[in-house]
Amino acid sequence: MLDNLYTKLTAKVNYKLLMLLPIILSLLLLGVISFKGIPMSIDFVGGTRIELSLNESLSQEKLYNLKDVLHSMDLKNLKIHVSEDILANVYKLEITTTSIINESDIKPLLERHLGKELQSLDVIKIYLPENTSLSSDFLETLKKVTVADIKLDKERNLVTIKGIDLEEEKIKRIFEYRLGFTPRIDVNKKNFRMQTIGPSLGEKFREQGFWALIFAYILIVVVVFLIFRDFVPSIAIILAATCDAIAAFGGMSLFDIVLEPASLVSILMLIGYSVDTDILLTTRVLRGERGTINERIDNAMKTGLTMTTTTIVVMVTVIVLTNFLGVPVLSSIATVLLIGLLMDILTTWLMNAGLLKMYLEEMKGKPKSGVKK
Amino acid sequence: MKVEEAGKRLLRSWRINVLLALLVISLLAIMNIIPVNPDKSIGFGNGLDFGMDFAGGIQIQLKLERPLDRNTLDLEKSILLSRLNALGLKDVKVMAWGDQYILVELSKASPSEIKRIENILKKSAKFEQRIDGELVAKGDEIQVNSDPRKSFVSPQGSERGYYWQIGIKLTGDAPARFGKVAYGKFFGRDNPLNRPVDLFIDRPENTTIIMSVSTYEILKEMKGSGQGDPLYAGNTAIEIIENRSRIPVLVYDGNLSSLLMKLDLYRSKGFFRVIIADSKKLVPEKVRGAIEEKGFITERKERGNMSYEDWIRSLTGLKSSLRLNFNTGGRPVYDALITGRAPTYEEAKEEFKMHRIWLGSGNLPARAYIVSKLEVPPSLGEKFLKEAFLIGVFALLTVALIVFLRYKAAVIVLPIIFTGLSEIFLILGFAAIISWELDLAAIAGILTAVGTGVDDQIVITDETLRREKSRRLIPIAERIKRAFFIIFTAAATTIATMLPVFTIQNLKGFAFTTIVGVLIGVLITRPTYAKIIEELTK
Numbered sequence: 001m002l003d004n005l006y007t008k009l010t011a012k013v014n015y016k017l018l019m020l021l022p023i024i025l026s027l028l029l030l031g032v033i034s035f036k037g038i039p040m041s042i043d044f045v046g047g048t049r050i051e052l053s054l055n056e057s058l059s060q061e062k063l064y065n066l067k068d069v070l071h072s073m074d075l076k077n078l079k080i081h082v083s084e085d086i087l088a089n090v091y092k093l094e095i096t097t098t099s100i101i102n103e104s105d106i107k108p109l110l111e112r113h114l115g116k117e118l119q120s121l122d123v124i125k126i127y128l129p130e131n132t133s134l135s136s137d138f139l140e141t142l143k144k145v146t147v148a149d150i151k152l153d154k155e156r157n158l159v160t161i162k163g164i165d166l167e168e169e170k171i172k173r174i175f176e177y178r179l180g181f182t183p184r185i186d187v188n189k190k191n192f193r194m195q196t197i198g199p200s201l202g203e204k205f206r207e208q209g210f211w212a213l214i215f216a217y218i219l220i221v222v223v224v225f226l227i228f229r230d231f232v233p234s235i236a237i238i239l240a241a242t243c244d245a246i247a248a249f250g251g252m253s254l255f256d257i258v259l260e261p262a263s264l265v266s267i268l269m270l271i272g273y274s275v276d277t278d279i280l281l282t283t284r285v286l287r288g289e290r291g292t293i294n295e296r297i298d299n300a301m302k303t304g305l306t307m308t309t310t311t312i313v314v315m316v317t318v319i320v321l322t323n324f325l326g327v328p329v330l331s332s333i334a335t336v337l338l339i340g341l342l343m344d345i346l347t348t349w350l351m352n353a354g355l356l357k358m359y360l361e362e363m364k365g366k367p368k369s370g371v372k373k
Numbered sequence: 374m375k376v377e378e379a380g381k382r383l384l385r386s387w388r389i390n391v392l393l394a395l396l397v398i399s400l401l402a403i404m405n406i407i408p409v410n411p412d413k414s415i416g417f418g419n420g421l422d423f424g425m426d427f428a429g430g431i432q433i434q435l436k437l438e439r440p441l442d443r444n445t446l447d448l449e450k451s452i453l454l455s456r457l458n459a460l461g462l463k464d465v466k467v468m469a470w471g472d473q474y475i476l477v478e479l480s481k482a483s484p485s486e487i488k489r490i491e492n493i494l495k496k497s498a499k500f501e502q503r504i505d506g507e508l509v510a511k512g513d514e515i516q517v518n519s520d521p522r523k524s525f526v527s528p529q530g531s532e533r534g535y536y537w538q539i540g541i542k543l544t545g546d547a548p549a550r551f552g553k554v555a556y557g558k559f560f561g562r563d564n565p566l567n568r569p570v571d572l573f574i575d576r577p578e579n580t581t582i583i584m585s586v587s588t589y590e591i592l593k594e595m596k597g598s599g600q601g602d603p604l605y606a607g608n609t610a611i612e613i614i615e616n617r618s619r620i621p622v623l624v625y626d627g628n629l630s631s632l633l634m635k636l637d638l639y640r641s642k643g644f645f646r647v648i649i650a651d652s653k654k655l656v657p658e659k660v661r662g663a664i665e666e667k668g669f670i671t672e673r674k675e676r677g678n679m680s681y682e683d684w685i686r687s688l689t690g691l692k693s694s695l696r697l698n699f700n701t702g703g704r705p706v707y708d709a710l711i712t713g714r715a716p717t718y719e720e721a722k723e724e725f726k727m728h729r730i731w732l733g734s735g736n737l738p739a740r741a742y743i744v745s746k747l748e749v750p751p752s753l754g755e756k757f758l759k760e761a762f763l764i765g766v767f768a769l770l771t772v773a774l775i776v777f778l779r780y781k782a783a784v785i786v787l788p789i790i791f792t793g794l795s796e797i798f799l800i801l802g803f804a805a806i807i808s809w810e811l812d813l814a815a816i817a818g819i820l821t822a823v824g825t826g827v828d829d830q831i832v833i834t835d836e837t838l839r840r841e842k843s844r845r846l847i848p849i850a851e852r853i854k855r856a857f858f859i860i861f862t863a864a865a866t867t868i869a870t871m872l873p874v875f876t877i878q879n880l881k882g883f884a885f886t887t888i889v890g891v892l893i894g895v896l897i898t899r900p901t902y903a904k905i906i907e908e909l910t911k
Contacts, residue, residue: 121484136658147481162484165429165750198744201434204471208877215873223869227862261879265814268883269821271870276828276863283859303835307828310775314824317771321764329757329813330764 006297019354022346029250041260046199047098118192122166125186128157237278240347247343266333270340379908399802420805424812437739440472501573507554514547534714535721548705556703569606569694576690580646585655618689815882822890
């Protein structure tokens, strides 16, 4: 199935025309990026992210009113996203904006519109039977185990535990053990989470990412040049990696995938995979292989396509699985990689193969060894 | 039959045995049977260290008012860290990020602790210099002279040790106060009667110390023996606490009501904090309860296994007591030198560094602002790890399927899966042994490494299996050599790509596991895979 692919392909279309395809595609995607831009997460541009968990769905009217109020607040790039976790039966409302908001400003406003008290801590209340005395030793231990603030109201026989992330089962067990029976316990999980990131911090992060990419490029050129002692393949490899990265960014722009720190990981992974296939191609074509140039490319292509197909299928599996499991980070990494890898098939086997072929045939003359049949 | 023979030959090969041995070591480390995490029990994954993404925690990002150079940034970091440690927080990490940001990470903290940390980070520590309890200079009245000729450690030692000095500048009311307070405290150069200048960081204010009669008796007699600790300077331990640190000491002799009466008297003067400086045996919890009932804020600071001197320092916030070595004559002092000597150059450097930190803690080199606070619940990480593992298993099954479809031979599928799994375990084992903290990015790095691993194995397989139809057969060894040229080149470029990534704090883990994975791949697992394929296809 994968045999002699390049030979068959170039028999139908001139290989120089094929070379243009990935370049044209990249230019088109560059156009999309400059026109549409890439949506960036607040990690890069700074801003506020608020997550609300509600245990009942929000009426359309309430949601509409809330959106109305938020929009009137002059928040930049405001996005409101409602989702539902079916398994946990929780409705989530995510509000992001690139403006910085104060918790003390937004929280009462949200509370008013949701008709609900919002809390940013887990609170567990334990009602003790009358005349139970808890030693300060016990409370001290409880404090250590739960890493929380603990208040004992002796008059109301009430213990209040406030913490960032409380394990109710553990607390229940501790009290069961201490009292010999299960007391009445009220659990109020936090339903309000807010994070702000200063714009300059985001900028710094973006800047660091940019420089890391530039240095990575320079190092790749140096390494490839040292190994092949030839300028053309080095440039070809960088060109391919660049086109792949453009495709990945273009895909993000086209499908509104938010650029977040994890996306940087996927771009780096992509560059790694992209360089792998190019080195395979370059080695098979330039280093002491037998057969015509087309045959060498055919051979390399068979191996390379197996490699890329495997990765692509794995990415599709990951995307499908994350739809069920809900690990959004992995899903976004996989989607970006998938787009980039599809492009990589074109850049490696149409563009770079063509470039190497042209280089050998036209700049270096016909290869000396292995032309005899 | 053929496979069985190949298997026997393989078991005799040193490559396979090395891989198996390393796998066993990795598993032992991951399971903490090799005790890489002494505080944890044996169990799968207990040898691994998890970063905030998985273990949960709080991350606070600070922005400094201006970018700092390396040395000043280190100073800023040390000051923040020493302050947080003084709060009694363990597992606090303070990391610089670029030249203008500092990340503070802690594993777990209660809401009130977080508030305290935020206050500590926002506020400067309370710095004071006192002579015999009299205030000389405080907080922002003192500044380290930035002239490097004023502050140095002398690399030439004498019989009296290695000399260091730090130049300071006094501003505000401090010069006049220093001149007055220090007058009459100097008796001649290097005279043992010279009074010490006590340097306090966060000296307890409005606080009384309660201790048992027996402890009080010991401290009343304690003067330091002979060459003793420079702390004493002719005073007893009780005098250091009461006179030089200005913290009243109350004795508990079993009579609770008289103690409470004395405390009431102090409260009318604004003393509302109490440090109980003894064990529960000597000053029982019920005493503490009775004091708290009266509305005092209490804290227990028993000596435990500290030396008496360290304990006194921690009770009072006293950091250093260098002797006054010049006569102010009652006149204002604007510039002063803080000097000291230590027996070795290394110790002198350490003393010098600590004093710079202490002197600077009143005012950090650059003011820090909290720009972001992030709380990660540990439950989120657990969920992610489980799901990532599940996805990993499915990914490997997918790889197996594709490889099978391509080569139509189970004999090749199994080694590829085995090699992939080995790589995961070797990377994890290595991370466990060097205690590298795994975060989200690191997991992504492992996936990348295994992904390129599968790619490489396909290259090896193709080179080995290629039927050179009408041409002379190239020996297997030759073909594998060519495959390895591709693999080494790819590995070199991957490592080159990852090196700059080390500069990005959040992605360090990614670069680390990718590089480790690639190295393990080219040095250990891939040659082994080649050997397996070679034997199986013979």
